[in-house]
Amino acid sequence: MNGKFQDISYMKNGEPVWIPVTIRVEDHITIPDLDYTNIENPDQFLEDYSSTISNIPMDMSKPLWEFHLLNIKTSKAESVLLAKIHHSIGDGMSLMSLLLACSRKISDPDALISTISFTKKTVDSxxxxxxxxxxxxxxxxxxxxxxxxxxxxxxxxxxxxxxxxxxxxxxxxxxxxxxxxxxxxxxxxxxxxxxxxxxxxxxxxxxxxxxxxxxxxxxxxxxxxxxxxxxxxxxxxxxxxxxxxxxxxxxxxxxxxxxxxxxxxxxxxxxxxxxxxxxxxxxxxxxxxxxxxxxxxxxxxxxxxxxxxxxxxxxxxxxxxxxxxxxxxxxxxxxxxxxxxxxxxxxxxxxxxxxxxxxxxxxxxxxxxxxxxxxxxxxxxxxxxxxxxxxxxxxxxxxxxxxxxxxxxxxxxxxxxxxxxxxx
The missing domain is CATH 3.30.559.30 (Nonribosomal peptide synthetase, condensation domain)
Structure with missing residues (x-):
């Protein structure tokens, strides 16, 4: 696991300092107890839920990441995993790489996804x-x-x-x-x-x-x-x-x-x-x-x-x-x-x-x-x-x-x- 996923930040002489801590996975995963049968518009519910957690400040007393599991069927998916990760952990490319490292091909469940290749233009003499x-x-x-x-x-x-x-x-x-x-x-x-x-x-x-x-x-x-x-x-x-x-x-x-x-x-x-x-x-x-x-x-x-x-x-x-x-x-x-x-x-x-x-x-x-x-x-x-x-x-x-x-x-x-x- 990347170090920042195990670190918390505290202020020392006015500047943030990162220190490693013991991870309690259950502190970072939320499975809300919801009555899904009474949710009339799952897409709207997902949008509202995402917006709500976006407006809640992150708990600085633990590593700055959390996951929310919603067992709700929307128009695009059977269920939803929401990840809220502080920008200090990594940028979009880093987080996408993390997702791919944890994923497998659907066509071959035991195989990691291939990296995306780009063709290079050759230059003639x-x-x-x-x-x-x-x-x-x-x-x-x-x-x-x-x-x-x-x-x-x-x-x-x-x-x-x-x-x-x-x-x-x-x-x-x-x-x-x-x-x-x-x-x-x-x-x-x-x-x-x-x-x-x-x-x-x-x-x-x-x-x-x-x-x-x-x-x-x-x-x-x-x-x-x-x-x-x-x-x-x-x-x-x-x-x-x-x-x-x-x-x-x-x-x-x-x-x-x-x-x-x-x-x-x-x-x-x-x-x-x-x-x-x-x-x-x-x-x-x-x-x-x-x-x-x-x-x-x-x-x-x-x-x-x-x-x-x-x-x-x-x-x-x-x-x-x-x-x-x-x-x-x-x-x-x-x-x-x-x-x-x-x-x-x-x-x-x-x-x-x-x-x-x-x-x-x-x-x-x-x-x-x-x-x-x-x-x-x-x-x-x-x-x-x-x-x-x-x-x-x-x-x-x-x-x-x-x-x-x-x-x-x-x-x-x-x-x-x-x-x-x-x-x-």
């Missing part, structure tokens, strides 16, 4: 002859882009805040009440758009998020004409803090390797963040949202913004302590409207101690944003997870509907574009 020139030009681009993006990060830290909009909470008030919901969509739909537009999955997810937010925000300005709404959306600044995995390998690593001393793939929190300007417009062409997402993300990938963000956190923690890191995070996250992340899950169905898993949902309730959007893939599904502050966003289901509907619109446009190319 003619192209490799120009590697010096290309490398020099690339370094110039990296340097220039990093300076620009670092400057934007510092401006955000100091004073640059998103325009007041229906998604932006008040960081001074803190999160009042979390509401956690999820929706399952087809991974094949996302792949269709990805292949049609020659993009990454993350580009499509960011693009459909931009389209969904644009649709949602447009509907918030009641009484305005369409032209007035376009002007309003054209003037507001909405940005998201996008989590970036900094591990050298992008695939899901085997847990044992990840926890091995000296492994290049670290267990724990090894993520940076970039400040992503969202394209919030009323576009006639829905594909423009994913084009804009790809253009912005390509520029961000060239920069070292995510590594600088991580470095600032580590430097601040080492020399100024946890309170300074908390103040840094409050400034950055309080000046942006939302948090966004995407974690890739297994490509094949898995079981947990003999119980087949139908989907994996999860949210990271960190930062002071009123909106957290997280995508998790599982086989042929993508699970959209929203965690919202209901005092700022009272209708999260409508927001989720807008994101789902935007994917349908983008998919339809991509199919029409593909059929038009075939006709030509």
């Amino acid at each position: 003619m192209a490799s002859a120009w590697w010096l020139i290309a490398g020099f030009w690339f370094m110039i681009r990296v340097t220039f882009t990093t300076i620009v993006e670092f400057s934007k990060l510092m401006l955000t830290l100091c004073f640059l805040r998103d325009t007041k909009n229906p998604l932006l909470g008040n960081p001074d008030d803190g999160i009042q009440s979390w509401k956690v919901i999820h929706r399952i969509i087809s991974f094949d739909d996302v792949k269709l758009v990805k292949n049609a537009m020659n993009m990454k999955v993350n580009d499509v997810l960011l693009g459909m998020t931009q389209a969904g937010l644009s649709r949602y925000l447009s509907a918030q300005y009641h009484g305005c004409t369409m032209s007035q709404k376009k002007k309003i959306l054209g003037k507001i600044r909405v940005r998201g803090a996008v989590a970036i995995n900094l591990r050298p390998a992008a695939n899901i690593e085997d847990l044992a390797d990840m926890m091995t001393k000296g492994s290049k793939c670290r267990w724990g929190n090894f993520i940076g963040a970039i400040i992503f300007p969202l394209w919030i417009k009323s576009e006639n062409d829905p594909l423009e949202y994913i084009r804009r997402a790809k253009t912005t993300m390509d520029r961000k990938k060239i920069s070292l913004e995510a590594f600088i963000f991580y470095g600032i956190i580590k430097f601040t923690l080492k020399f100024f302590g946890g309170k300074a890191v908390e103040a840094f995070g409050k400034r950055i996250f309080g000046h942006t409207s939302l948090a966004f992340s995407n974690v890739r899950g297994p490509d094949e169905e898995i079981s947990l101690y003999g119980h087949p898993i139908t989907y994996v949902a999860g949210s990271a309730l960190v930062g002071s944003q009123a909106l957290n959007i997280h995508f998790i893939s599982y086989v042929n599904k993508i699970i959209i997870n929203l965690a919202v502050d209901t005092t700022t966003i009272p209708d999260p289901h409508q927001l989720c509907d807008d994101i789902v509907e935007s994917l349908k619109t983008i998919k339809s446009a991509a199919q029409k574009r593909g059929s038009h190319k075939m006709e030509v």
